[in-house]
Amino acid sequence: MSLEVIYVVRHGFRSAWSVDPVTGTYTAHIRSPTGLPTDPALTSHGVEQANELAVHLLGLNPPIDQVYSSPYYRCLQTISPFVSRHNDRRAKVSVSDDDIPSSRLSINVDAGLGEWYGQAHFEHPTSAPLSDLHGLFADIDPKYVSSPAPRRRGESIPQLYQRVSSCIERIIAQCDREGRRSVLISTHAAVVIVLGRLLTGMVPDDTTVEDFRAFTCGLSTYRRQMAGQDGRISLDSRERGRKNNGGPYQRPAFDLSTRWTSETNSDCSFLRLGEERGWTFSGDESFVELGQEDSPSSTTESQPNTAVRESGDSSSHTNISKL
Template sequence: MVLKTIYVVRHGFRSNWVVNPSTGEYTHNFPTPTGIPSDPSLASHGVEQATELASHLCYLTPPVDAIYSSPFYRCIQTLAPTLSQLNSRREKSSRLRIRLDTGLAEFYGLARFDHPRPATLDVLQKHFPNALDDTYRESSIESSKSGESIGTLHDRVAYAIHKIIERADADGTETILLCTHAAVMICLGRVLTGNMPPLESDDDFKCATCSFSKFLWDSEKPEHVPDVNWKGHGVQGRWECEVNGDCSFLTEGEERGWSFAMDETNLDPQLCVCTSNNQRRYHENH
């Protein structure tokens, strides 16, 4: 195993939107950069958080060798100050670019309507010139347009990080940084460590805005490819969580923390579709 360290962060405090849980129509108070209502930019406070996060990430040991992100605008915007600071210390030929991966994208619960997709690489490159890796070809799978169950979300994240680790090992990369969303950040903690709580709603891994977690590969635990069952094994061997959702470097500390318990998920036993209230609560906090 070449990869030894995985850093995970959540995007900063974002602008808000409202979703009609019956129709799936998204509305927002401010225009979004990509024109997708559910793809807002960071709020001014989120921009401040991203700057503070960058100051923290740029002095980590070991240093970041590669960066992966959800393709939603707010995640890339959160990483922008970090990318700028990291590249200011690197030769032009070795500068980092962000690799976009749908396996790290937002969680949308099961619904009777199609959920939105992030903007294309071509669109995002116009907003973040010279920041995105257009040579990266992700091997992750995209979630269904009609959403996914919490169990399927965990399996999607396990598959995504498994493929990312494979790529890192092939490239000789020792340390990677991932930027994602609240639900995915929780799932990453679970699938990397192999520790799935008895209840999906248990509060285990932290995921406040711009929070930081660190996972170290445990060489004492055997490697295991989680093609079917990652629980109890972890992805590519077991990882130890050394830092869990740290916010000590942020001026305002922990904000907008979230857990699956806050979703108050009640599924329609006939259609297995998330109710309107829990669908709305999730996206109000994401």
Template sequence: MIEVIYIVRHAFRANWSVDPQTGVYTSSLGGTPTGIPTDPPLTSHGVTQSKELADYICTVEPPVERIYSSPFYRCLQTLNPTVEKLAKDGKVKGGIRIERGIGEFFGRANFTHPTPPSLTHLTPHFSHLDQDYTSPSAHHPSSNGELIVELHERVKKALDHIIQTLDEDPEQPRSVLLCTHAATMIAAGRVLTGKMPQNPDEDDFQCYTAGLSKFVRNGNGEWECVMNSDTSFLSGGAERGWHFNGEESFVDFSDTGMKGQEESKL
């Protein structure tokens, strides 16, 4: 069975903005590699972080054997130096599996959020992609965004699928690396450990840029967090920490009581 799950948030990226009334997204760069405004590349600082991350990941035990990533460009760009090093040393088998279930979180809205790039769009930019893996449609978030509880449900489906797939892998890999986003990384920590706070805004699992978390499976088959977004290997230390603040939705549910219902389900 898979024994260790490493989870990393993408490195420092460029920004975008959205008009909450019209749902129009704008990239601060004026354009992105995939043409999607919510899919910016890393900044030069982020590129440095990705290289420092690669140096560190190549030293972890057990070594990374499988890799999954959110479909967004910044996540794959973060992983690229790591994959290059691991592939050169023969430490990882297969390409990066694109999994929409660990993709970005967009709050519930009355407008449509941009769709992440497809494998076809990403292949010209990255050479180490698994062309045979297909993310189950059940893991894909709604185009109109999600409530926080829906994010957790989506991440649980994706992680259950990843763990089952690796447990059934005839080569019996011991570890996997996932690259994702801030909100998704927090949700993953809660889903894996079963530690779901009453208030989703609780600052529990950390998600610094290029920060690495480690979850270990114990003898009872449960997951324990033994490293919570470690940044000791980054020259800039911990940056861009994030947590839910109750204002992630673009829709006002204050009159319906839905927000309270959502918190009670967590």
């Protein structure tokens, strides 16, 4: 059996952090359970979203039979209510019930699904060690071997695409080997958008094209196009499809060996307050060429990022707040 469906969810509503673009110092007003300023927990509203998401995920068809997550706390916290309810529900029903997957779900933590930081002259924070995360989330599979983590000094946009491409190819291949029918991926806004583009083969030359959406706890669904017995698509057919599509989608790089159809695009219909905190690309988030008075090109959300001016003894600079 080959993998048929990939569900992708962005983490729920979280608290913000800020970064000093000159020193690379990250700060947060609310302490994270992992102790890392760029690894915040969900807000109370985010927890509510995660619980609403869990109810929705339990009713999906085909049902989820494997879960992958970014190593950041907010992504794991977003899917934990679903995994816990699934496993509790499984324990109470007969394994012959066709509506309930027979296996207990675990979470494969994959660094390749982690947060995107722009290139910088300083090192960005990393996620917490797997041993610490396993102590916080009991359903993590400690034996899973992750993809490589992002570069500590950040990534260009092509490097982001390459990292996500390698990660999702690896996930699809593993699921095919293990006979998984559908999987859930919990990740971040930039990765949500890049995954949509890679899976459908619709990678624009202009990164700021608004195509695949990324709302908090929004759920996207991708179904495999079964071109051959193994679901793989030849290079010739990929090129024909790209020429037929026309428009801005002409880039030949980052092609996956499989092609997927987008069925839902960050659906939030199951959330009480619907679509919130949408995110789009609007720059490369690079810190490399910043002077002391400069602000970086940034990404945008429906609630704009804010900058807080702080004065020093003889000069001032801007802390960039990421929501």
